[in-house]
Amino acid sequence: MLTFMASDSEEEVCDERTSLMSAESPTPHSCQEGRRGPEDGEGATQWGNQDSEEDCEEDPDPYACSGTPGRPPGLEEELTLKYGAKHVIMLFVPVTLCMVVVVATIKSVRFYTEKNGQLIYTPFTEDTPSVGQRLLNSVLNTLIMISVIVVMTIFLVVLYKYRCYKFIHGWLIMSSLMLLFLFTYIYLGEVLKTYNVAMDYPTLFLTVWNFGAVGMVCIHWKGPLALQQAYLIMISALMALVFIKYLPEWSAWVILGAISVYDLVAVLCPKGPLRMLVETAQERNEPIFPALIYSSAMVWTVGMAKLDPSSQGALQLPYAPEMEEDSYDSFGEPSHPEVLEPTLPGYPGEELEEEEERGVKLGLGDFIFYSVLVGKAAATGSGDWNTTLACFVAILIGLCLTLLLLAVFKKALPALPISITFGLIFYFSTDNLVRPFMDTLASHQLYI
Amino acid sequence: MTAAVFFGCTFIAFGPALALYIFTIASDPLRVIFLIAGKASEGLKSINPDDTVPSMRLLAYVSGLGFGIMSGVFSFVNTLSDSLGPGTVGIHGDSPQFFLNSAFMTLVVVLLHVFWGVVFFDGCEKKKWYIILIVFLTHLLVSAQTFLSPHYGINLLSAYIIMVLMGIWAFFVAGGSCRSLKLCLLCQDKDFLLFNQRSR
Numbered sequence: 001m002l003t004f005m006a007s008d009s010e011e012e013v014c015d016e017r018t019s020l021m022s023a024e025s026p027t028p029h030s031c032q033e034g035r036r037g038p039e040d041g042e043g044a045t046q047w048g049n050q051d052s053e054e055d056c057e058e059d060p061d062p063y064a065c066s067g068t069p070g071r072p073p074g075l076e077e078e079l080t081l082k083y084g085a086k087h088v089i090m091l092f093v094p095v096t097l098c099m100v101v102v103v104a105t106i107k108s109v110r111f112y113t114e115k116n117g118q119l120i121y122t123p124f125t126e127d128t129p130s131v132g133q134r135l136l137n138s139v140l141n142t143l144i145m146i147s148v149i150v151v152m153t154i155f156l157v158v159l160y161k162y163r164c165y166k167f168i169h170g171w172l173i174m175s176s177l178m179l180l181f182l183f184t185y186i187y188l189g190e191v192l193k194t195y196n197v198a199m200d201y202p203t204l205f206l207t208v209w210n211f212g213a214v215g216m217v218c219i220h221w222k223g224p225l226a227l228q229q230a231y232l233i234m235i236s237a238l239m240a241l242v243f244i245k246y247l248p249e250w251s252a253w254v255i256l257g258a259i260s261v262y263d264l265v266a267v268l269c270p271k272g273p274l275r276m277l278v279e280t281a282q283e284r285n286e287p288i289f290p291a292l293i294y295s296s297a298m299v300w301t302v303g304m305a306k307l308d309p310s311s312q313g314a315l316q317l318p319y320a321p322e323m324e325e326d327s328y329d330s331f332g333e334p335s336h337p338e339v340l341e342p343t344l345p346g347y348p349g350e351e352l353e354e355e356e357e358r359g360v361k362l363g364l365g366d367f368i369f370y371s372v373l374v375g376k377a378a379a380t381g382s383g384d385w386n387t388t389l390a391c392f393v394a395i396l397i398g399l400c401l402t403l404l405l406l407a408v409f410k411k412a413l414p415a416l417p418i419s420i421t422f423g424l425i426f427y428f429s430t431d432n433l434v435r436p437f438m439d440t441l442a443s444h445q446l447y448i
Numbered sequence: 449m450t451a452a453v454f455f456g457c458t459f460i461a462f463g464p465a466l467a468l469y470i471f472t473i474a475s476d477p478l479r480v481i482f483l484i485a486g487k488a489s490e491g492l493k494s495i496n497p498d499d500t501v502p503s504m505r506l507l508a509y510v511s512g513l514g515f516g517i518m519s520g521v522f523s524f525v526n527t528l529s530d531s532l533g534p535g536t537v538g539i540h541g542d543s544p545q546f547f548l549n550s551a552f553m554t555l556v557v558v559l560l561h562v563f564w565g566v567v568f569f570d571g572c573e574k575k576k577w578y579i580i581l582i583v584f585l586t587h588l589l590v591s592a593q594t595f596l597s598p599h600y601g602i603n604l605l606s607a608y609i610i611m612v613l614m615g616i617w618a619f620f621v622a623g624g625s626c627r628s629l630k631l632c633l634l635c636q637d638k639d640f641l642l643f644n645q646r647s648r
Contacts, residue, residue, distance in 0.1 A: 085477075085481035089477050385525040385526050385529055386525065389525065441523065442524070442526055444597055445546070445549065446591070446594045446595065446597065447553055447554075447591055447594045448519075
């Protein structure tokens with residue numbers, strides 16, 4: 001996407017970023033809308049977070065691909081790789097932080113590993129006498145969950161197509177409120193209980209009020225970038241914890257697998273809802289709602305001069321692909337990274353500007369599902385750290401591969417499948433094969 | 449078991465590896481990624497023409513460190529987590545120095561992996577197969593020695609001797625010499641970390 005082209009099509013990347021920094025947020029075009037369900041506290045749904053993010057459109061202009069005369073053809077590839085590498089690093093840290101918060105909470109606060117009811121979206125119980133019945137119930141739970149997700153995605157696409165922006169915006173605000181106030185209150189309560197710290201109600205309310213209010217301001221309006229990032233990581237962690245608590249064991253694993261498949265289908269198939277959503281957003285050249293996307297962008301400064309077509313003739317600029325990932329929804333809007341391509345000025349006579357810090361965006365749903373996988377690995381009975389670490393490494397490897405693939409293919413790719421697949425493979429193999437082996441080795445102090 | 453045991457053993461086992469990571473890799477992660485993606489020279493030129501081209505040796509070092517950290521972590525992290533819980537070490541007749549021994553053994557394994565990585569890559573590049581054989585055999589030897597488990601003394605001592613020898617070998621393989629070592633220790637070497645950091 002030629003962000004700096006003097007074209008009327010304002011890249012939403014530009015808008016998105018600036019809207020993140022100075023969110024004159026009445027650009028409430030969030031394509032993604034997760035489903036917000038009526039929240040009734042624990043035991044009910046936790047639809048709080050819509051992690052469905054829309055990614056920015058990604059498609060590069062065709063003529064951006066021509067490259068600049070005089071630029072070595074390999075250089076674009078190098079730039080590709082460079083931005084890809086940079087984005088990998090920019091995403092590793094927040095994803096790691098989110099997973100660390102989730103794992104630390106799971107390991108220390110008993111509340112999130114206690115079975116205390118199930119969501120209405122997974123009505124079948126797993127306390128069945130036979131293995132076959134349990135498997136069947138988990139598959140049925142998954143089917144229900146995924147169909148809810150599909151229905152909500154389609155609802156979202158419909159809302160977006162018919163421009164019901166106010167509705168979407170209101171929904172988004174309501175779910176952020178729920179997350180920032182109610183879930184934080186519960187979380188804080190449980191942490192205080194675990195460490196046996198007494199806190200009086202006035203202090204508690206003051207704390208929660210401040211936390212929530214600043215969070216709303218940072219996320220939906222303006223705020224320091226680091227603070228906004230921190231809040232987004234925290235609400236992703238809270239959502240993931242709620243999932244870990246309320247999804248039964250086997251259902252959680254089947255749901256994770258099914259979500260990745262759905263993600264793949266919805267993003268890559270021509271009639272997939274997410275793809276339609278993205279295309280609609282592209283047609284309208286609208287910014288995607290920023291509140292549900294984690295962004296590592298700095299201020300989006302226009303470092304290039306406006307190009308004067310008359311003097312330049314055909315625009316031939318090299319592009320540096322920029323990868324964005326947006327994941328959709330906490331409930332199944334699959335995530336898919338998108339490639340945006342800002343351009344660098346390369347025509348003769350202008351020095352190459354330093355590329356500004358280009359951020360990368362990742363939808364909160366990705367954070368949530370990654371953390372659910374690692375958290376579930378940490379929560380399972382054996383309390384084994386090897387399994388947790390193996391899943392963590394698997395997810396990071398998957399993320400790295402996804403970003404590199406994105407740099408290669410330069411089109412929207414789903415972010416969940418590779419990471420979740422690796423995570424699942426590593427989880428089951430480590431838990432069943434590696435763990436007993438390493439336990440025996442460690443207890444006899446044998447090293448391999 | 450106390451928090452002191454936990455923190456002490458953690459830092460014994462992973463301190464040097466963490467220091468190596470922080471001082472050599474964390475400040476320049478792009479180089480590492482480029483190396484791994486295989487586009488070292490041109491990619492780096494596009495970033496910063498002044499940087500030296502990373503070589504296969506850097507890749508060997510990074511991969512050795514990565515393998516070492518993973519191996520150390522997988523061997524030791526469950527033991528560490530148990531050391532935070534209640535219990536009495538050696539109540540069934542095992543040695544009371546269980547944790548310390550495991551920590552030191554983990555340290556030696558991590559460092560050995562780093563050195564093995566460097567030497568192994570060099571052997572592959574120069575197609576000297578005896579090097580690979582030696583790496584393989586020393587690895588087997590160190591692992592087999594751990595079967596002497598309750599007799600920590602011999603086990604640890606010989607493992608550390610092997611580590612020092614491998615370290616010296618890796619140092620010379622990576623291009624070091626006595627002269628460069630002296631310059632480095634006296635902080636006169638232009639390429640050395642501290643020298644660079646002063647001028648940064």
